[in-house]
Amino acid sequence: MALLLIVLERHFRSRVTQRLGAGTARSTVRRTTLTLVAPALVVALTSIGFGIGVPLVSSIRWTREASATTDWSAVFTTIMSSFWIGFLTGLATLLLALPVGILIARFKGRLADVTEGAVFVTHSLPGIVVALSVVYLGINLVRPLYQQVPLLVFGQVIIFLPLVVGAVRTSIEQSRLALEDVSRSLGVSRMATVFRVTIPLAIPGIAAGGALAVLGAMKELPTTLILRPTEVETLATSIWKYSVVSDFGAVGPYAVSLMLLAALPTALLSHVAVVKVAR
């Protein structure tokens, strides 16, 4: 099924769209009118209401009801480990996604196709399957790393790599090849061109990709549950741990923390989106 979708997607994307036409790139002027904005606003506010308002309000209520019994230092430790694992995953995913994204966007050929296919096949697998494969790998090949942070991050990287590669690839494909040609004609090697032209131009996509990975890793559950070091709890595992025993009072602080923490990369993502539209 996933393979079929990949083949179809590749078929349609082979007609690459580029910026065509003469003239200078200008900033888009954004105009808004009330008649257009009003219905859009209603839809947006409704989805925000259900998506954020309801969980936020109930989480805050749970937190207040159970505030006397809450172990705030445990909540703080959990926030820090969630943040740390998210940060490591984001960083590691970006470091891998950059070369892969550049390869796919700029060096068309069998190697690029196979790499892209490999990356996206894992995306179609349920997280639990990836986690179990990593467990197998950990037990059989890298025993000392089993249930250690590096292996957990490794599992997360596999899961989020496709998202980040997609973001990186898209932003690299959008920049004009002529810019890289000019760079080389100015005496700058292919490798140095990647660092001086390709990557700086793709920064919005790279930032968005990194934010996606951080966000994903912080709220990811099955892989984290299986691969985390036994003593480490993340916000997601804590929420799961307390909600399976219906201890909603204890869930509250973790849920609120996760929503606040997730707001950071989300803010970055939407900032990037706005900048991209304005360009």
Added chain:
Amino acid sequence: MTAALELIGVTHRFDDTVVLDNVSFQVEAGSITAVLGPSGVGKTTLLRIICGFETPQQGRVVINGREVARDGNSLVAAEHRGVGLVPQEGALFPHLSVANNVSFGLKQRRSGESRARTNHLLELVGLAHCADRRPEELSGGMQQRVALARALAPNPAIVLLDEPFASLDAALRASVRAEVVDALRRSKATALWVTHDQQEALSCADNVAVMLDRRVVQRGTPVDLYRSPASQAVAEFVGEAVHLRGQARGTTVSCAMGNLQLARAADGSVTVIVRPEQIELDDSPTETSPRGRVIASRFYGHDGEIDVRLPNDEVVVARLHARLLPPIGTDVALRVNGQALAFA
């Protein structure tokens, strides 16, 4: 004079399609050479081959006496060829200021020397006051001038300009073109200029190579190309042409415009070509003067054109001073100035 660039028998194919067929020419150091050809004739491919982004299957590319490509092998990588490139629409780096665009190809970009070089080049193209601006704040013409300064900065053996003004509107094009030519002349740079615009090639270049149908069909100075084109196709491509049927004998040809002198001897049935500006109204016609009736008249401001139908139904175009344009329907007598061209 030494050649800054030599192409010797360059042939290039994409899959089975021949894009360049045995192209040879050279560019003298310090000169501006135009490659003139219609769109899709392989001009951009030619530039990419010189830059080192494509490798020709056959032939040699020599830059400043150093062989950089030969028969399917690239001997010198693009970044080591010393070829400056001004692509279509400038292609400035959008993430860098104007000054940083210009200094992009300099070694030790933060040194005083680099700064002086950057300033010098921005002054050369008349944009010293824009050093700290962002590329998107500049007009299309200014962007092209920055792109030229950037290409000149590392002192390349040759600068390649790929249809540099195609995206500018007509009014702006002439002035930007003049500024670019002036900057090239003052920096004594060698330039190869690719264009499909006859006027641009004839007015800016010292030498022109005409490309038609994937090959270079004629090389020469603008005056040579215009006055003695090697073929009818070149004659028609480098300027407007009036066609007449004629019978040539040696250096004269007889046609509906009378007996004309030929630039090159010919014999038998020929197509006679004269330029519209060679045809004028004859104020003191004789009995043998060609006559006809004005069937169309176009006023351009500085000058104008009329279409005149001759008695044998052939139509000639004459370019006249605007105040001389006769109204449609007038019977006029004509004469031809200078020599005509004849092609079998």
